[in-house]
Amino acid sequence: MQDWKRFLEDDGGSVKRIKKQGRMRVDALVVADEGHIEKSNDRSLEQLTNTASLPGIVGEAWGMADLHQGYGFPIGGVVATNVEDEGVISPGGVGFDINCGVRLCSIDLSFDDLGSLIRKKSGSGSKEFGNRLKGRVPSGETGKGGHRLSSGELDEILSEGAKAAAELGLGHYEDLVSMEMNGRLDGDSGSVSEIAKRRGMSALGSIGRGNHFLEIQVIDEVFDEAAAKSFGIEEGRLTAMVHTGSRGLGYQVCSEHVKFLEGKYKKTDGTWHAEEWEIGVADIQLASAPFFSKDGQSYFEAMKAAGNYAFANRSAVTQQLRNALKDHMGSEVDIEVVYDVCHNIARLEEHDVHGSTCSCCVHRKGATRAFGGDSPSLSGRFSGVGQPVLVPGDMGTSSYVLAGPEGGSNRAFGSSCHGAGRALSRRDARSKIDGLAVKKELEEKGTYIYETTERCLSEEAPDAYKDIDEVIRLTDEAGLARPVARLRPLIVIKG
């Protein structure tokens, strides 16, 4: 089904438009160049046009420059619904890893200090920093090995997010102002099932697997000095980037609500229909509930609580990094949070849609918020600059810090891309790429990988991903966010 190809037109810059047709209620817009769209060989664009038919959708269905196929909704998609006029919320529009996101920390060390991190220290019991760090931060498929929480502590984390982590000594209070929403979504632990809670009991402070990582990086190049200054970063400084989410707890929350909502839909005349709400969806994986319905609110509450767990998780990983670095260097090294963003989340936000204000449920699935500097949701320190947008790349290339618009909003409900996007499926990558050879090549270039399983070396190899520089160029050209700095990986902890 490539019907959309007949309705494709240029929208200026790096934006392509798919005019609404069939059951689509709005157009779809995609950040991509000509070749990019022609080469699209997965279902992502068909999925994007499917989302354009969701009840209550407003503006346009957006595909970011790193768009690829996901569960029902494409990854790299932004879908906003008018919650006061039939707008729905959908777990598939958020994704299985609720509040998967990225935190960037600035380390009070420069590239010249790298030697003391790479070198093995002499003497018994000493080890290189990467091994020391890996020993403190569980990665891979285990849901254990993290901070063991009592059920009272877990409830606090689900309700209070990063602040609760700070109360447990797993974060600093002063970090909270440098996080989206100060590290807390208005959540409630009572909305999360016991099974989901059980999966969160000993996973706090773990990174997981797949594209998740903990990296020590160097700021390789600064493109926007004023923004970099406002974010507290400068060329040659070391940084740490944490890319992880809500682990098994969020996965459990998503699957429970997906399963429940999918059960409300029946297929009649080739379309999925929920009699209870008199609404239909183009694909069962888009199963949704009206935002203010009991079931819509039940998911939204649980999603926010799981999101709080993810904020606390990134805090706990940061704390272990602080501990490991102190152990290694023999004294405290200052590590400050630059910013912490969600890229799998649904948020209730006011947006201007074709000239009038609208209360929207904005689904960002593999998309990062990129608000303008004058947004009331941001602290004044980003005034005239725009919020930090953190875009992780693959383990061999680079990651980027972008900034949202200096003022006002961008066209995509204040959103930007979230990564490089896969070029090869995991299976193709395993069959085509020699993981150990990749590790050796990267080491020669000064990037040291500390992997849990050999398999991730091929699945996560640079060649398994699209070119991040190109994704950033397209995002910039579309006017969604502008480059501030490029970060090069030095020490990589992976699952």
Next chain:
DNA sequence: ATGTCC
């Protein structure tokens, strides 16, 4: 992405 299937 995920105790790669409750």
